[in-house]
Amino acid sequence: MAQERFADVVERFTRGDLNGDLRFSCEAAKQWQEEFDKNVKRVRNLTEMVLNPTSPKVGQTPREEVYKRNKSRLYRYASGRTHRTPLLFVPNLGISRPYIFDLLPGGSFIEYMTRQGFDFFLLDWGVFGPEDNDLGVEECVSRILPRMARRVLEVSGGSDLSILGYCMGAPLSAAFVASHPECPVKNFINMAGPIDFAKAGLFALWLDKRFFNVDRFVDTLGTVPADLVKAGFKLIKPTMDLSTNLNLWWNLWNEKYVEGFNALNKWANEYVAFPGEFFRQWVRDFYQDNKLCRDKLVVGGRPVRLGNISCPIFVVGAKEDYIAPPECVRALGDLVRSSDKEYVELPGGHISLIAGRGAALHCWPKVAAWLAARSS
Amino acid sequence: MSETSPSQQLFEMWKRQLEEGAKSWAQLMTKGAAPAAPPPPDPAGFWWKPMFEQGLAQWARIFAQTPVTPELMTQWKQFLDQSIEAWSKALSQAMSTEAFAQTMGKTLDQWLTSQGPGKRMAEQSVETALQAFNLPSRTQVTAVAKQIAELEDRLDRLDDGLAALARRLEEASRQGTPGSPAR
Numbered sequence: 178m179a180q181e182r183f184a185d186v187v188e189r190f191t192r193g194d195l196n197g198d199l200r201f202s203c204e205a206a207k208q209w210q211e212e213f214d215k216n217v218k219r220v221r222n223l224t225e226m227v228l229n230p231t232s233p234k235v236g237q238t239p240r241e242e243v244y245k246r247n248k249s250r251l252y253r254y255a256s257g258r259t260h261r262t263p264l265l266f267v268p269n270l271g272i273s274r275p276y277i278f279d280l281l282p283g284g285s286f287i288e289y290m291t292r293q294g295f296d297f298f299l300l301d302w303g304v305f306g307p308e309d310n311d312l313g314v315e316e317c318v319s320r321i322l323p324r325m326a327r328r329v330l331e332v333s334g335g336s337d338l339s340i341l342g343y344c345m346g347a348p349l350s351a352a353f354v355a356s357h358p359e360c361p362v363k364n365f366i367n368m369a370g371p372i373d374f375a376k377a378g379l380f381a382l383w384l385d386k387r388f389f390n391v392d393r394f395v396d397t398l399g400t401v402p403a404d405l406v407k408a409g410f411k412l413i414k415p416t417m418d419l420s421t422n423l424n425l426w427w428n429l430w431n432e433k434y435v436e437g438f439n440a441l442n443k444w445a446n447e448y449v450a451f452p453g454e455f456f457r458q459w460v461r462d463f464y465q466d467n468k469l470c471r472d473k474l475v476v477g478g479r480p481v482r483l484g485n486i487s488c489p490i491f492v493v494g495a496k497e498d499y500i501a502p503p504e505c506v507r508a509l510g511d512l513v514r515s516s517d518k519e520y521v522e523l524p525g526g527h528i529s530l531i532a533g534r535g536a537a538l539h540c541w542p543k544v545a546a547w548l549a550a551r552s553s
Numbered sequence: 554m555s556e557t558s559p560s561q562q563l564f565e566m567w568k569r570q571l572e573e574g575a576k577s578w579a580q581l582m583t584k585g586a587a588p589a590a591p592p593p594p595d596p597a598g599f600w601w602k603p604m605f606e607q608g609l610a611q612w613a614r615i616f617a618q619t620p621v622t623p624e625l626m627t628q629w630k631q632f633l634d635q636s637i638e639a640w641s642k643a644l645s646q647a648m649s650t651e652a653f654a655q656t657m658g659k660t661l662d663q664w665l666t667s668q669g670p671g672k673r674m675a676e677q678s679v680e681t682a683l684q685a686f687n688l689p690s691r692t693q694v695t696a697v698a699k700q701i702a703e704l705e706d707r708l709d710r711l712d713d714g715l716a717a718l719a720r721r722l723e724e725a726s727r728q729g730t731p732g733s734p735a736r
Contacts, residue, residue, distance in 0.1 A: 212626065246709060247702045307691070308698035324709060327716075379649055388651075388658030397669045412648075416641040420634065427630055499645075 218430035226435070233440040236276040238288045240299070244328040247312075248303025251325050253332060254287055259294030260552035262363050263333035265326060267346035270302040270317065271451040272406055277444045277532050278343075281437065286531055286541060293545045295552070298329045300346075305452045307400050314349070314458040319477025322353040326360050337361035339548060343368045343531060344501065345459075348469055351509065355486050356479040364551045366491045366544060369530050371501040372483075373508035374467045378499055379413050384464040391460040401451035410448075413499060441532075470508060483509070489517035491547045493540065495530035496522055519547065568609065607639070608632065 244251040266287075268275045278299070279287040290297050300322075305312070329338050340362055342350035347370015354362050371377045383389060395401070411417070421442075428434040451459075468474040474481040492510050494503030503522050510518045523530060523539045530540055647653060680690040689697075 208624075247705055306695075306698075308695045308702065311699070320706070324713070327713075379645075382649060382651070382654050383657060385654060388654040390658075390662065393662070393665060397665045397672070414641065415644050416637050420637045420641075423630070423633055423637070 215430040219426065222429050222432070222435050226439075231439070233281070233436065233443055235281065235440050235443065236279045237282055238279050238285060238291060243298075243332045244325065246321060246324060248305060248309060249321055249325075250301045250303065251328055252299045252301065254291045254297040254299070256291035256297060257294045258296045260296065260549060261335065262337060262339050262552040263296040263298060263329050263335045264290070264339045264341060264548065264552075265298045265300065265329050267300050267322070267325075267340060267342045267350040268302070269343065269345035270349070270455065271305065271401075271449050272345070272410070273449060274304075274444065274447055275299060275301050277441075277528065280440050280444065280532055284437065284533065284537065286536065289537065289541045290545060293549065295545070295548065296333050296335075298325075298333075300325050304449050305400065306450070310399055310453040312452040313454040314352075314462065315476045317349055317455070318352045318356065318481075319479065322350060323357055323360060326353075326357075326362075330361070337363040339364040339366070339552060341366040341368065341544075341548075342370050344370055344527070346370065347506075347509075348372060348463060351483060351486065352469060352474060352476060352481045354488070355483050356476055356481045358485060362488050364489045364491070364548060365486065366493070366548065367506065367509050368493045368540075368544070369495055369498055369501045369506060369527050370509075371463075371505045372512070373470045373505045374464050375470070376502060376505035376508070377464065378502045378505070380409075380500065381464055381505075384460050386461075386465045389460070391457050391465070395453045395457045399453050401453065401456045403448040403450045406451060407446075407448040410500075437533075470512065483512040484514050486513040487515050489551055490515045490519070491544070492518070492520045493530065493544065494520070494522045495525045495527060497525060498527045498530065500527040517551075565613075568613075607636065 239255040240252040241255075242250055243253045266278070268278065279285040282288060287297060287299065302317075326338060326340070330336070338361065340350050340354060342348070342365075347367040351365070351367065351370070351372065354360070354365055374381055384391070398405075425435075425438055428438075462468045462474060466473065469481065469483070472480070472482050472484070490510060490513050492507055494501075494506040496503060498506070507520045507522075510520050521543060523543070525533075525535045525539070529535050676691075680692065683690045
């Protein structure tokens, strides 16, 4: 075939008579109309977001404060309480606020668990200031957690309790369970909680003692400011904001998506500072020396041996978790003495494991079913 | 005539024009220059070339469909998602090297070196100014907050002790023996 002129092809393309397959069909016209409507909605919702930003109403599941100590609070959620064993949920300390677990009605882990009949208690560590700089891992594990557990038993009237640790809350509560055998823990769940810090991915590398001087860091700054915590988490996935905003634009026509986005965005931009001493111990003992995994950790004068844990264990890892990679989460199963132990690896990342549509589909029912079978 | 669709042909034509145009421009720019020296390798090519080629391939797929429908937008979104994912992977690889961790550690150290004295000076100035106005400084307010927290902690311990004592007494009375005093 002789070389065609570019203009010829364009002309035929616009005339639409080339092979007859470029005709603007009714179906295509209908699709374009739908696309146009979507774009109108996108512009309308964007205008609304910019001109009338509303603060999403998060954490709507009814609850009451049953105990407080300094900044920490223990909340009990309203539920049918069909399961005898109460559940204490221990989330991360610092970094972010715990309302992610009760984000919106219909998309809330706490709401789901209470509907399943669990007597649900949430430990909110609080928002720390310079006055909390002396708070360390030791105080959390050997003073705050035992009191919270005791209060759960008192308030619920139960003789034992289940503990669910998420993210940093998992190693902290695992250390508590291992070092306080007198506390009647019936079941322990680790959700995306790092245990073997040698396999903790990018954070383990960046916080390696060859590259990161934690003493100098804490001595200079005192409290680890929220902005610095935010910078660290943004750096671990630098393209996150780009893809979030692209997805927002793509789904901006959908009011339900926008509502969820607003709530999640509020949470994702509300970082919490770390108390200086806690950060020092957390980095040195857990990330740099991996003491929890090596049975070298001592809290309140008690050695922490994960091998002392003998209650049923459920470990949940997320396939795309870059904060607590699955291999560092699943290590708990190999270190405990329990005969009843199970590990599942679910799709999603560190947050989407427990919050969002995927979590409601894959994670929550599994956790609830495992726990329900062991809570009567 | 080949079996390719007209939009595919249009795309191929556009691509050819682009390539030939780029070649002509390159020839024009290098005209008169010494022919012996080969063009220097483009280090940035490592980054943009795969993206550019991926983009071209995606456009080729988009134009290959007839008639043109909003599916085109979906495919474009998919392309952007894939590109972001590719960038994310590349950046992750770069950031998971010891060289990156070392550079980051050094940068942080330098930042702390510059921050430390400035922070101390600013804190001292603020304290002096507050003292001059007979107002409590941040350090003093923090100290009061710490004392309150300690007081709360002591109360809690007292509470724990009393609860333990009450439990022992209860157990002792259940067993019908006199309770031994709590230590």
